Amino acid sequence: MSRIYRFLVIASLFLTVFSKQVFAESSYVLPYPGTMPGSKLYKLDLIKEKLSEYWYFGDFAQFDYNLQLADKYLVEAKTLFEYKQYLLGYNALEKSNSYFKNIPPTLVNAKRNGKDTSDKKAILDQAAKKHVEELIIMKKNVPQVFNWSPEKAAPTNLNLWKLIDDSIKARNSI
Numbered sequence: 001m002s003r004i005y006r007f008l009v010i011a012s013l014f015l016t017v018f019s020k021q022v023f024a025e026s027s028y029v030l031p032y033p034g035t036m037p038g039s040k041l042y043k044l045d046l047i048k049e050k051l052s053e054y055w056y057f058g059d060f061a062q063f064d065y066n067l068q069l070a071d072k073y074l075v076e077a078k079t080l081f082e083y084k085q086y087l088l089g090y091n092a093l094e095k096s097n098s099y100f101k102n103i104p105p106t107l108v109n110a111k112r113n114g115k116d117t118s119d120k121k122a123i124l125d126q127a128a129k130k131h132v133e134e135l136i137i138m139k140k141n142v143p144q145v146f147n148w149s150p151e152k153a154a155p156t157n158l159n160l161w162k163l164i165d166d167s168i169k170a171r172n173s174i
Contacts, residue, residue, distance in 0.1 A: 026129035031068075033075045037088045059110035063103060063120055067127060070099040074131055081138055081160075086146040090158050097167050100131070104174055128171040135171070139164045 035041045049069065056065035073096035080089035103124060107117045142160045149155035 026126045028126040028130035030071050030075050033079045059106050063106040066099045066102040070096050078134055078138055081142050086158060087148050093163055097170055100170060128174055131171045132168050135164050135168050
């Protein structure tokens with residue numbers, strides 16, 4: 001009996017010392033990155049996205065559409081930044097910001113039309129927290145400024161940290 005007791009004590013100490021705690025603010029799950037720039041299917045995906053804009057009508061449908069694309073482009077930006085494709089990641093993050101900024105007006109319209117928006121507001125809060133988590137991680141892994149110099153044009157400085165800070169501010173202001 002004492003051997004079993006000692007084993008359990010040592011095992012619990014081992015698990016306590018070597019366990020890693022994760023502190024996530026949000027249980028919201030971001031989508032898997034779909035087609036990425038450079039893929040042959042990427043342009044088809046952009047066309048489908050543009051056509052889908054007209055398919056999603058109504059306040060809640062517009063909410064879902066904008067949140068879905070804000071998530072998609074955030075994940076795309078994260079993936080591109082990981083592969084040091086800073087220009088493409090910068091553009092994807094700008095798109096994510098644009099779609100995210102379109103979300104609150106849809107909730108205002110829905111409320112004005114007499115709809116209960118409490119569930120959608122809760123989803124938006126969780127999504128915003130998750131986005132901020134990812135943006136903070138992104139900021140740690142990208143340079144503050146990236147000098148993009150195309151072959152036949154003048155170089156451009158991409159202020160990555162400023163864009164990420166603006167993204168965080170937009171998500172915290174909802």
